[in-house]
Amino acid sequence: MKRALITGASKRIGKAIAGFLAENGWSIVVHFNSSEKQAKELSETLQLKYPSQSFAIAKANLLNTDEVAELVPNIISRFGEFDLLINNASVFNGGAIKETPDDLFEMQMNVNLKAPFILMRDFAKHCKRGNIVNLVDTRITSNRSDFAAYSLSKKALWELTKMAALEFAPEIRVNAIAPGVTLPPADKDENYLNSLARKTPMKKAGGVEPILKSIGYILDNNHLTGQLLFADGGENLGTAPGFANQER
Numbered sequence: 001m002k003r004a005l006i007t008g009a010s011k012r013i014g015k016a017i018a019g020f021l022a023e024n025g026w027s028i029v030v031h032f033n034s035s036e037k038q039a040k041e042l043s044e045t046l047q048l049k050y051p052s053q054s055f056a057i058a059k060a061n062l063l064n065t066d067e068v069a070e071l072v073p074n075i076i077s078r079f080g081e082f083d084l085l086i087n088n089a090s091v092f093n094g095g096a097i098k099e100t101p102d103d104l105f106e107m108q109m110n111v112n113l114k115a116p117f118i119l120m121r122d123f124a125k126h127c128k129r130g131n132i133v134n135l136v137d138t139r140i141t142s143n144r145s146d147f148a149a150y151s152l153s154k155k156a157l158w159e160l161t162k163m164a165a166l167e168f169a170p171e172i173r174v175n176a177i178a179p180g181v182t183l184p185p186a187d188k189d190e191n192y193l194n195s196l197a198r199k200t201p202m203k204k205a206g207g208v209e210p211i212l213k214s215i216g217y218i219l220d221n222n223h224l225t226g227q228l229l230f231a232d233g234g235e236n237l238g239t240a241p242g243f244a245n246q247e248r
């Protein structure tokens with residue numbers, strides 16, 4: 001039975017990834033931190049829909065290094081080794097360099113970079129074969145500093161993706177997906193999303209579908225490693241003609 005661990009899978013993009021993988025025959029461990037109710041509901045719904053696969057939840061606060069280090073060994077002791085790690089969980093806080101306090105910097109780095117580092121290391125050590133997919137962000141192509149710590153954490157996660165792809169090959173393939181305008185942040189609505197999306201080359205928000213198709217492509221292509229798929233409607237190329245160019 002092929003099994004995946006998806007971090008931050010109780011809601012939004014992580015939940016959509018769980019649904020997509022379940023539909024494609026995967027058993028899933030839904031990782032969560034604060035969203036226990038949603039994680040349980042998702043796992044139970046998927047279990048009802050796909051009774052021959054197995055679905056479970058696992059809690060870890062990715063800010064806490066001890067909890068992160070226990071996650072992979074705990075899952076293996078409960079279910080055995082698994083075949084796919086998706087580093088999806090993240091925190092997304094704005095602030096230019098001059099406006100970024102130490103604790104915000106540390107939070108971004110711990111959840112978005114250090115936790116994936118530990119999970120990738122432990123997956124490679126204990127599971128020894130399979131796939132890792134890291135969710136980065138099309139912002140990594142830009143030097144805009146409005147989300148300085150977040151953008152740096154994702155730039156570094158992409159560098160880690162390539163480093164791990166080289167070290168872990170050929171047993172483990174490691175790739176990344178860079179979403180663009182996908183879902184509005186929790187405190188913003190669709191209007192906010194659409195106002196950003198109309199400046200992108202494809203002129204609309206992509207929703208989760210381009211991310212899910214990218215995951216399918218990565219899993220199907222067994223010679224692909226160390227690669228980044230932009231699921232961003234061309235946002236990495238620059239601003240659409242007719243809009244003032246944003247500095248990249």
Ligand SMILES: NC(=O)c1ccc[n+]([C@@H]2O[C@H](COP(=O)([O-])OP(=O)(O)OC[C@H]3O[C@@H](n4cnc5c(N)ncnc54)[C@H](OP(=O)(O)O)[C@@H]3O)[C@@H](O)[C@H]2O)c1
Nearest residue numbers: 008012013032033034035061062088089090135179182183
């Ligand atoms: N949304 C977009 O438009 C967009 C654009 C570009 C890139 N991305 C990337 O795509 C991925 C998914 O995006 P999203 O918007 O769906 O993410 P999100 O809703 O902001 O966060 C996903 C999950 O991360 C978990 N998380 C946050 N802090 C945590 C902590 N300390 N410990 C453990 N888990 C923690 C949360 O789990 P709990 O709820 O259980 O606490 C949350 O549900 C992210 O890596 C993001 O950077 C998204």
